[in-house]
Amino acid sequence: MSDLLQVRDLHVKFVTPDRTVNAVNGVSFDVKRGETLGILGESGSGKSVTLRSILRLHPEHRTRWGGSIKLEGDEILTMGRSALSDLRGQRVAMIFQEPATAFDPVFTIGHQIAETVRRHTGKGEADSWKRARELLEMVRIPSPAQRLKAYPHEMSGGMRQRAMIALALSCNPALLLADEPTTALDATVQIQVLLLIRELQREFNVGVIFVTHDIGVAVEVSDRIGVMYAGKIVELAPVEQMVDAPRHPYSRGLLASTVHDGMRGQRLEAIPGAPPDLAEVPTGCSFAPRCKFVQPSCVARPPDLREVGGSHLVRCVLAGAVEAGVAA
């Protein structure tokens, strides 16, 4: 199967008069059609910046790019204006944590979805509304005909999130970008929306990149998981391998410090310290100041992302040896 999206050595730097943020420092990954890649990481690790780069949504004048992002072979980082608007409207759709950013509060949900359908398919008024209704049905919004007439603020959080998914799918995208779409939802609603995204992904055979800081959520939706730290993917693996046998010390720490069933009474294995400041370009492993396996070669130069077998990639000088160290 050929890759839908190829990201190669992506660098994103924000430059303002008083400060520079090296938000993304060499990220590479692929996404296939019909596949979900989960991107897991803590606050500020560069998940959203990576995702928004795929739509080139960053302020042009103070963003410095490096590397390459190709959708079905077309380079996004150098794309002209009309191709870019095509990309944003037709080929790639995005859903967010806060649906308010996707909808205009002064128009009904139906109007906004029908309008998008009309723009992208050239369908007439009646057909666009019919399609909008089908889309609401598809995201399992009860009494969709009535809901078409609702304004965004008249819907509950879960319903708005479903409506946003309907809006995103209305142009039949090849790639869906999801930035923590369920983080603000209640537990009983979150699981409904996760299952919905999983189902629609199969139905539409769309590629999905799902950004989250919640391991459980990543496990529910992803085929593969990439763990980000300080603007780099430090480990990328099929979901089973990531959960059963994480190799990077940071991924291991993240999994160990996540509280789950049956940990009562045990002391948690916290990672000491905090993530680095992104003002400097890293000259060694960014995790070194917090890593209990650190050694001179870690800080001499940034470690490469290396394959440790079965499409499992790890960015650590000890890749492979870490397990032995932990077991000892």
Next chain:
Amino acid sequence: MDSLMPREDRGGPAQPLLLAQGLRKHFPVPGGLLGRSRKVVRAVDDLSLSVAKGETLGVVGESGCGKSTVARLLIRLIKPDKGTMVLDGDPVDEPHGITVNELRRQVQMVFQDSYASLNPRLTIAETLAFAPRAHGLPASEARARVRDLLDKVGLDPASYAERYPHELSGGQRQRVNIARALALRPRLIILDEAVSALDKSVEAQVLNMLVDLKTELGLTYIFISHDLNVVQYLSDRVLVMYLGKIVELGSVEAIYGNPQHPYTRALLSARPSMDPRRRTKEAPIQGDPPNPIDPPSGCRFRTRCPFAEDVCARVEPPLADTGAQAVACHMRVVGSGHSKAAAP
């Protein structure tokens, strides 16, 4: 100086540290004719609870179910419409009891937003010294207390005392908030989503610290969170809320091991799976929680409950003791008329 000493235990270990009876808080909804409306948000409705000395009582429920309102009522940041409170035998805000000020000294609170909780213009040392100074502690002793508090929450006084809040990470700021809550040597600390905004690796650091402080200082906690895993990790007993009401209350073993209320069960099985081979196949319940302005009649969960019957719409189920836990569901009330209830 009396107000700066740790408070003595008064009624002995069997007397609850805090008792709340029939707390109610309804907020008027703005809008309506002439800006006046009869509609209210029924944020907390006739809620009673007791907190034992030295325990951690977990409070869970979805957003808007009234968790924070309960917390604010318990330290009287807001006044209840109805209900009474007793702190270690002393009625609160009553002629022969203790004042609200005294309550707020013995019961402290830590909020989710670590930044908004701190005055941006004060250094960490100034923030921590503020309450002890206001209670009459001399400056030199206050300085010593600040150092001690920073030590307790794992921040080196030499490098953190003179910093401002914006110079700290979220996790460090939350440590400062916890230190500030400890400044007057309280007995009970209410943690309202206190670790919810932290990254997992930092959350684990703060949870370990909370466990240590509790043992070291003999504290009692009310731990409010929407994260069921964290509540399970920390709590001895757990209270489950839905739309302003308690639906189930019991030991952590009972609530997680043998949940009785359909809502508790749904909440527990809505947790994402950590095992890719056993992903969730079906959402336990459909729809969103209803609006607390017009909660459903009878059992407030009935619009989402797979077992709802006629009686559930007509009669409000009482919080009935079933042995290991208390449950508010007609299926557990003998002779309630629900087809799954035992006959009288």
